[in-house]
Amino acid sequence: MIEPRLNYVRCPGAQAVRAEDGETTPGHRMAYWEWNATGNPKHPQVVVCVHGLSRQGRDFDTLARALAPHARVVCPDVVGRGESDWLADPMAYDVQQYAGDMLAMLQQLHQEAPIDALDWVGTSMGGLIGMVVSSLPPGVLPVPVRRLVLNDVGPAIExxxxxxxxxxxxxxxxxDSPEQAAAQLWDMSTSFGPHTPEQWMALTRPMLRTTPQGQYRLHYDPAIAQPFRALTREAAEKGEALLWQLYDAISAQTLVLRGAESDLLSPATVQAMAERGPKARCVEFAGVGHAPTLVAPGQVEAxxxxLLAPPPKGSA
Known part of the structure; x- marks a missing residue:
């Protein structure tokens, strides 16, 4: 079974805080997991997979293994999560900073090996970041985003x-144990839909870090909650208008995945996404809420x- 390689990119902007002494450092490092089973370490097709708010890049292991024989698959740990740095200023945990970090990563990847085709899979927060990146004007990215998958997220969030x-x-x-963590996290995550015990444990283990006392904690900086909780309903409504502007600027072929029981992405929003901007197609999964984990065979296949379909006839 193939495994990913852990890499890092130095990102500008918000300062990191060192865990050992609390001192700050210029900029911060973002970790990313790179999968490649093509036999070509410089494969020109890159698929970036970005996780949700409190998750990390190993969420995509199952999907990455399916894509890795065909493309260079890159799964970042968004700053504050997984193997990435924590930020000194909690209010710097925002989509603008995250999008800037992704640009730094894409520039590094492009310097290592030219990117000819760029695709994006974003779950929840990762989809919001994807909308920002995909709407950027020509010349900012190494190449424009070609295909965009928005996993249970859109410009309007309930x-x-x-x-x-x-x-x-x-x-x-x-x-006290990974098994206890899996059980408690499942109580919080039943909206993800049916999983076997083995699937759920595979999703749980990368979420855990050991404490000096020998227990287990979650992998992320608890301070990511501060800007989230500071968001007001009024601010969210203003942000929605901006997200629709970004969505309308997207030229990538777009696929929206929706859990049929999602409380975050409404059917009305999906309908609007199909009628404007990139006119997204939608695939809905029964028995799933927010958000599909892209582990079930039907979700991976969708x-x-x-992403691997040939270009439409007549396209460049």
Whole structure:
């Protein structure tokens, strides 16, 4: 079974804080997991997979293994999560900073090996970052985003879902074992839909870090909750208008995935996304809420079929 290689990119902007002494450092490092089973370490097709708010890049292991024989697959740990640095200023945890970090990563990847085709898979927050990146004007990216997968997210986000997420985000959870962690995290994540115990444990283990006391904690900086909780309903509504502007500027072929029971992405929003901007296609998964984990075979097949399809006839 193939495994990813862990790499880092130095990102400008917000300062990191060193865990060992609390001192700040210029800029910060973002970690990313790179998968490549093509036999060509410089494969020109790159697929970037970006996780949700409190998750990390190893969420995409199953999907990455399916894509790796065909493309260079890159799964970052967004700053504050996984193997990436934590930021000194919690209010710097925002989509603008995250998008800037992705640009730094793409520039590094392009310097290592020219990118000819760039695709994006974004779950929840990762989809918002993808909308920002995909709407950038020509010349900012090494190449424009060609195909975009928005996993249970769109320009309009239901306020009740944000309130639900805010109830657990940043909680100082401690676990005595990975098995206990898996059980407690499942109680918080049943909206992800059916998973076998093996699938859920595979998603859980990368979420855990050991403490000096020998327990387990979650992998992310609890301070990511501060800007999230500072968001007001009024600010969210203003942000929605901006997100629709970004969405309308997207030229990439776009696929929206929706959990049929999602409380974050409404059917009305999906319908609007199909009628404007890139006129997204939608695939809906029964028995799943927010958000599909892209582990079930049907979910993986929907994404791989979209990303690996030949170009439409008459396209360049």
């Amino acid at each position: 306020w009740s879902a944000l309130e639900r997420i805010g109830q657990y985000l940043g909680a100082p959870l401690r676990f 994404v791989t079929r979209f």
